[in-house]
Every structure is written in structure tokens, then in C-alpha cells.
Amino acid sequence: MGRVGIRELAAELGMSISTVSRAMNSRGEVSEATRERVRSAAERLGYQPNQSGRTLRRGATGTVALVMQTNTARTAMGETFYFSVCDGLQQELSKRSMDLVLLPVGPAKDPYRYLVNAVDRHIADAYVISNTHRVDRRVELLTERGVPFVALGRGGPEGHAWLDLDFEGVAAETVERLVAAGHTRIALASDDGDVNSTWEYTRGCRQALAAHGLEPAAEIRLPDTPEGGGLLAERLLAMAPAPTAVMLAQETLALGLYRRFAEAGVRPGVDLAVVGFRKNPVCDYLVPALTTFAVSLEAYGRRLGEIVLARVASAKDPVQEVWPMTISPGDSDTAPPRVAERLG
Amino acid sequence: MGRVGIRELAAELGMSISTVSRAMNSRGEVSEATRERVRSAAERLGYQPNQSGRTLRRGATGTVALVMQTNTARTAMGETFYFSVCDGLQQELSKRSMDLVLLPVGPAKDPYRYLVNAVDRHIADAYVISNTHRVDRRVELLTERGVPFVALGRGGPEGHAWLDLDFEGVAAETVERLVAAGHTRIALASDDGDVNSTWEYTRGCRQALAAHGLEPAAEIRLPDTPEGGGLLAERLLAMAPAPTAVMLAQETLALGLYRRFAEAGVRPGVDLAVVGFRKNPVCDYLVPALTTFAVSLEAYGRRLGEIVLARVASAKDPVQEVWPMTISPGDSDTAPPRVAERLG
DNA sequence: AACGTTACCGGAAACGTTTCCGGGGCGCCA
């Protein structure tokens, strides 16, 4: 049995295809009775408007695309992040009956070229780009073409809509917390890529330290992997005087850091304070539990959805918003610095 | 400036749109010279064939959809399962210049209805469904409609293509390993959902134990979360005689299990053997490192891509394949059972 | 009774592409 199109449905009902179309889309003038008749017949025959035909005529796809790097080597914890955000995003989009698709760009592909292709072929009506860089050509591309989009993360030239986590806020609060505990030699560890998020975190950290007349004891950049955490530990152990606290822009580093420290007999939370950035389920189960900052990614995704919908509706007044996070204290930064001093 | 379509490009070149189309698709009779001329002009003007128009005419979208549950509670441990598989899948699909999109189905949505909708609207030419259940209506749906698909995981009625991890093999090897070490009271912990994977794992475990005249000391089912792991520990501690080993169908359980054991003074790998299923980056950094089974998810994804392409090409001879995994020994199952006996 | 208004519906064009069909050159052979 072939697929049933609008023509077949109209023939079955003995009416014109225009009426059927109107009834299905609840738009234009059509009587309530026929609308109901069409709807039930469509249900019965399993008719669904063909997406390509509709898109071709309407010029709009009714979908939003979230393009994401699936670079697994870098973002070991990345999947749950995206999934949670997607849940919230999808919830919000479905209110306007828009769909969400995810466009995975593998490590072999060039993110820019990938996006150009997607935009050219008009895959979606709006795009969410993530993992924004300090200078990001994708932002230029999308603004130039007039395609609605929201950046999940700041970066690139100004004037576009973005939503981002509160990197400075977290950095500042972390510094306050450590300084209040008496720490003065605070090291800073982050990913060695040029994603914008670590740049913001680093900047926030420097600013907050400067407010206390301090500067980072070290700024160490390495791959955002468990192995990178091991390297970080080596670097910290080699320093003299040793820092009494270390701030991690990526929690993944904590894994290797903890292990290397354990081998060296250094106890996080006792001999040295460690604070991560974003809480994930694993953080609580590290020993000692890692102090991080929690955020409802679902709510974050919902807000993202709101912004996307606003963007589709109007190109004016781009929202630029920082999303707050709340501290989730663990046992990894309870060390008073005087204990740690003995190591130096 | 409006989007440039095939008509504009043809006008610019002074030739017909049919020739342009032929040149762009390298099909039909067209001279090498004009092909080159068209290609370069397309490049220059930034022409890309409109996807909807093409799809409408061709009746094929040129994309494969991987539909995946974004049930975030489930995949709590820094997972990159889907991402890694996507990388491999995408690599393989791009050889036939097909695209990959990911369809996220949130916890609020009904996976079956979601798929029905996607298929009706002809989102993709082929589908990969994951998280297959013991009886899975989606399999029936897709076979009935004659839509090419591959199940990432067994399940549902027979006769369709699937690719799955080697649950029985892993279960058998784990049992052999534990029995060889002298264990006889082996407990089995798994997710309390009805996904097919845990069913296969459990079955393989029972079979392997039966071959030694044994049966599981317990079959404990709980939520696949860190908290579930805590519950698991409670259950194990309450048993008398206590099992000397526990097999985990999901590694996430290890997080809560380790912690609750630590609180109770029970040392995994010394007082009790623990073995997980699939290795992820965190497993190596647990203390003690969790014994699991490793698999190249990228290669797995590439194989998946091959199968999908074969499915698109021909509906005959569905591939049904189990993917091997290799043990990655940690320190969590080195306990000889005689030590553990003292607990019972 | 004539006319304007309203509510609903049908015909047909349009969206952008691919592909079938036919036709014009051109070379080759008899």
C-alpha cells in the first residue's frame, strides 16, 4: 500500500485538497464540522503531511538544529551535559510545535564547513551552536546570512544572542571562598583549547584575585582528560613553593589529579584544596567529594528554548544572558592553608 | 541578496536548469567541460541544492537518523557512548555522502509515538534505534512500513538487522574468571528497566554459572544510578551468607556501591570482588580500578554504518551481529574468596 | 427585490529540484 497523500485523503472525503490542507493546519476559513471530518479521516488513513512538500512551500522547516562537537577525547563528560540541555530545549520548542534535531560534527570534520553546509541546505530554521571559541567564524556566518541562532556560550563578535554559564561568578565565589579560608597561593588549571568558556573562567579568576591584591600562583593549561589531571598533579608537585589550592575549569581533571596525588601521598582537602567548576554526578562520589557549582541543565535548556523561539520570531534585541550556579560544597577544599604550607 | 537557486545559476551560465542539475549530481550525460564550469560557478555564487526540493523530487532524504533516549538519569557516569558511536557512524555514512542526524527523545516523550511521527513525516531514509526492549513495538512498526533500519541492540521479533555488544560473552568470561578464582557465591546486579541488554547479560550470566553447577547468589535489580549502587550495597551487606563477588550490568552502580562499602568498611577487591560491564574513562580512576570490558565504540559505530548502508541498498539478508569486547583488568576483582568468606 | 457581507470552499499557481523525453548537431560508415 502506497503512502497516502493529501490528494488521496481529499478524494476519499470528496473535497478539495485546499480544504484538507486548511483543516489540517487549522488556518484559513474552514467549518468546524469539516475540520473534524478531515482530522478523523487523516487519523484513520494514517495521513501525515509530507515534510519536504510542506517545507518547500512554506520556506520553513519547523525544526531547530543543535550542532555539537562529538569530540570525545576532549569532553569526556560532555554527553550528559548535552542530553540534559536537550531535554529542556525540546520541552520548550514543543510548545510552539517545533522539532529538535542534533547535528553531530565529528572530530574529523571542520565545524565551520559543516555549519555552512547545513545552513546552505536549509536544514533548520534556527541553529544553536555550542563550544564557541574566542573568535568564532560561525557567528559571523550566521549573522551575515540572517539565520536565527543562539550561541550556547559567549564568543565571537558582539551583537548576537547567547546564553552562557556564569564563569566569572563561579570563579569569583571560588576565589572568595579560598581567600576567606586563608589561601594565597592559588593555582588555576584549565583546558588548553581556545574555547571561550575557559577563557572567561580564567579571566574571572584573575579579576577576583586581583581584588585581593593577588595573582594566580600558576596558570596551567592541559588537555581536558583524566590523563591531563595526572599531568596537572605532576606540575603542582614540582612547584616550590607549592600552591595551597587549585581551581579546575574542568572537573574531568580531578580524576587524574586525585589518583596522582594519592600515589604521591598528597590528600586533597587536607594537604591541598581543590575546587571544580560544574557539578556532575561523579563529583559527589569522588573521595573526598569535589566542591563544585550546581546548575539545573534542564532549566538551562528551557531558557535556551525560549531564546531560540524569540529569535525565530524577531531578529531584534538579542538576549545575552548569564545563567547562575549555586555552590555545592564537598570535602575537597576544607583544608586550612597552614596545613598545606608544610608541603611547600 | 536572495538565495541563489538552480534557476539563477542556470541563467548566469546561460544554460538550462537540467544541465546544471546533471552537472551538480554527476549523473546523466554531461560533458566534462560544462560540469567543471557549473561546479566552479556554483562555488562562486555559493549555490547549494535546496534540500526540500531535492528530497521532494527524489523521494529520499539522504540522511540517516539515530534516535536516542536522552534519559539523563540513566547515563549518569561521564558517558560518551553515543558520541563515540556517532563518530564512527558518520565516518562510514559520509563515504556514501549521507548525513547523520540525531533525534533526541526526552524522558517526557513516548519513544514509540516519537518514532511514528518521524517515520510518517519521512525525516530520514533509514533509522537506527537504540535502547531496544525485550518486546519493542518500534521494530514491528519499522518492518511493517518497510523502512530500512538497524537496531542498536537486540530485541523485538526476529528477522531484522541488529548490532549489539557481546553481553553473553562478557558475562561468560566474567563468570569463568570469578569461578577460576574460587568464587561460588556470585551476585548479579542490573538495571530494573526492561531494556534488552540487561536481559541478555543476566541470561548469559545464569548460563555460564549453570555450566559450573552454580546459580546466582542473588539477582538484584535497581535503578541504574549512583544512588542505586548505594542500595545495592545495602542489599549485599544484608545477605547471609554474603556473596563473595558481584557482577554489575551497569558500571554506574559502582559509584554508590564503592561509597557505601567504604562507609561500612568493606573493601572492593579485597573483601569482595566487583566486575563491571563496559569500560568508560571513569572506571580506571575508581579506587580500586574497576575490572570491565573495553570496546572501540568508534569501530562499533563504523560497523553500524556499514550495516545501515547495506540496509538502505537492499532489504535482504539482515545482518545480526554481536560485537566482541576485551577484558580490561582492574584491581576490583583480585580478592580470593577465602578472604571474603570471613564476612559471611 | 437588489445589494453588500459573510462563511466556506475549489482551482491553480508556486516552492526548487530531478528526470523523462525528445531533438539537434556531429562523426562515421557505406
Next chain:
DNA sequence: TGGCGCCCCGGAAACGTTTCCGGTAACGTT
């Protein structure tokens, strides 16, 4: 030189839908 086949190319139909435009019937108003 005529006929035949081959290589390219142009015209036009088709894919399935939405929407503009016009038209009919019913109804109220003057």
C-alpha cells in the same frame, strides 16, 4: 551524400504541500 548512432543538451512534467484568488450560497439589510 545519405543514413545511422551517439553525445549532449533543453523543455517540461512531476514530487506534495500551502496559499492566493475567485466564486457560490446563505443571509441580513435597505
